[in-house]
Amino acid sequence: MFKYFEPNKIFSITSKAPKYVLILFIIVLSIGLIEALILSPEDYKQSHSVRIMYVHVPAAWISLGIFSSITALSIIGYIFKIRNFFLISKSLAPSGFVFNIIALVTGSIWGKPTWGTWWAWDARITSMFILALFYLLYLIAWRIYKDDEKVFKITSIITILGIINVPIIKYSVDWWSTLHQPASINLLSKSSIHTSMLFPLMIMTAAFALFSILIFLMKYNTELIKIKNKGLDRL
Amino acid sequence: MYGRKVKFRFFFVVTILLILILTTFLVLKSLEENVVYFQSPSEIKNIAEIKKNKIRVGGMVKENSLSMQSTVINFVITDFKNEINVTYSGAVPNLFEEGKGVVAEGFLKDRNFFSATKILAKHDENYMPPEVKAALQEN
Numbered sequence: 001m002f003k004y005f006e007p008n009k010i011f012s013i014t015s016k017a018p019k020y021v022l023i024l025f026i027i028v029l030s031i032g033l034i035e036a037l038i039l040s041p042e043d044y045k046q047s048h049s050v051r052i053m054y055v056h057v058p059a060a061w062i063s064l065g066i067f068s069s070i071t072a073l074s075i076i077g078y079i080f081k082i083r084n085f086f087l088i089s090k091s092l093a094p095s096g097f098v099f100n101i102i103a104l105v106t107g108s109i110w111g112k113p114t115w116g117t118w119w120a121w122d123a124r125i126t127s128m129f130i131l132a133l134f135y136l137l138y139l140i141a142w143r144i145y146k147d148d149e150k151v152f153k154i155t156s157i158i159t160i161l162g163i164i165n166v167p168i169i170k171y172s173v174d175w176w177s178t179l180h181q182p183a184s185i186n187l188l189s190k191s192s193i194h195t196s197m198l199f200p201l202m203i204m205t206a207a208f209a210l211f212s213i214l215i216f217l218m219k220y221n222t223e224l225i226k227i228k229n230k231g232l233d234r235l
Numbered sequence: 236m237y238g239r240k241v242k243f244r245f246f247f248v249v250t251i252l253l254i255l256i257l258t259t260f261l262v263l264k265s266l267e268e269n270v271v272y273f274q275s276p277s278e279i280k281n282i283a284e285i286k287k288n289k290i291r292v293g294g295m296v297k298e299n300s301l302s303m304q305s306t307v308i309n310f311v312i313t314d315f316k317n318e319i320n321v322t323y324s325g326a327v328p329n330l331f332e333e334g335k336g337v338v339a340e341g342f343l344k345d346r347n348f349f350s351a352t353k354i355l356a357k358h359d360e361n362y363m364p365p366e367v368k369a370a371l372q373e374n
Binding site: 046050075079161176181182192 | 241244251252255263267270271272273328329331335353355357358359360361362363364368
């Protein structure tokens with residue numbers, strides 16, 4: 001069933017949707033930034049530097065989410081030979097990489113006033129750094145190899161190798177003693193972030209997710225145009 | 236339902252994943268000493284020999300143990316089982332205070348005495364406004 005996506009139908013969506021997503025992104029980001037920078041309270045211990053969290057945490061979440069999605073799509077695409085899934089993965093990767101870098105940089109900026117250091121080779125930070133390297137490998141692979149069959153295989157291998165790192169990032173703070181604090185938000189237990197701070201965090205996550213969707217649609221649109229130019233009638 | 240090639244590729248991916256998970260697990264297990272960012276005072280008590288190289292000790296700054304004499308800061312790191320005395324001179328991060336987490340980097344003099352060259356503050360995963368913290372403390 002996946003083989004018969006009609007490029008024309010998808011194209012009519014991907015060529016129109018970005019502007020609506022952009023408007024929505026600007027609205028949500030504005031609300032998020034006002035909440036995060038002005039309306040939300042300061043932290044009892046970190047005072048105003050806690051506001052870096054509203055960029056740092058969503059960026060880290062989105063980059064992990066995108067890498068997991070890319071891996072799932074690549075594996076399914078490899079097993080069932082679905083060309084379209086590889087193109088979706090390729091279009092998702094750049095925003096995941098950008099958010100990974102944002103998480104590392106904001107983490108560094110946050111680390112200086114709170115921990116007293118820009119960088120520490122602790123398990124959480126190192127594993128997040130390794131994720132950025134995998135993103136880089138993945139993006140470079142798409143640039144180097146032009147042959148479809150080859151690039152599909154190589155990018156699948158990169159994602160499978162990289163996905164092992166994702167649970168390590170998640171549980172690094174529980175398995176080993178790290179400088180990084182444990183997770184504040186768990187699906188099963190009550191969050192240790194006060195509601196007044198949780199709200200802007202969620203809005204900012206929504207804004208970053210919208211940004212990823214926006215970049216994805218634009219990249220995917222380009223891929224569809226390339227296919228059209230090659231004169232292929234299906235993906 | 237699916238062709239043989241699809242099944243083959245499925246089991247190929249599953250096998251690779253299992254091998255990778257096992258390899259990663261074994262590697263991390265053997266590297267555990269290097270993966271941890273700091274050791275607790277209890278671990279320091281149990282080390283076989285005191286080496287000359289730089290290590291990190293982490294735990295809580297013991298209540299009422301902090302003393303500052305001109306530029307020298309003395310305090311005790313505790314994990315509520317064992318303790319270690321730390322001496323340090325220099326600037327400390329903003330979040331460094333009694334009863335809070337700390338990681339000290341430096342050299343071990345003996346099992347009870349640590350000379351730090353760098354102090355890092357470790358904070359916990361709780362975030363709340365000052366009013367809420369004050370209300371919590373009243374209860």
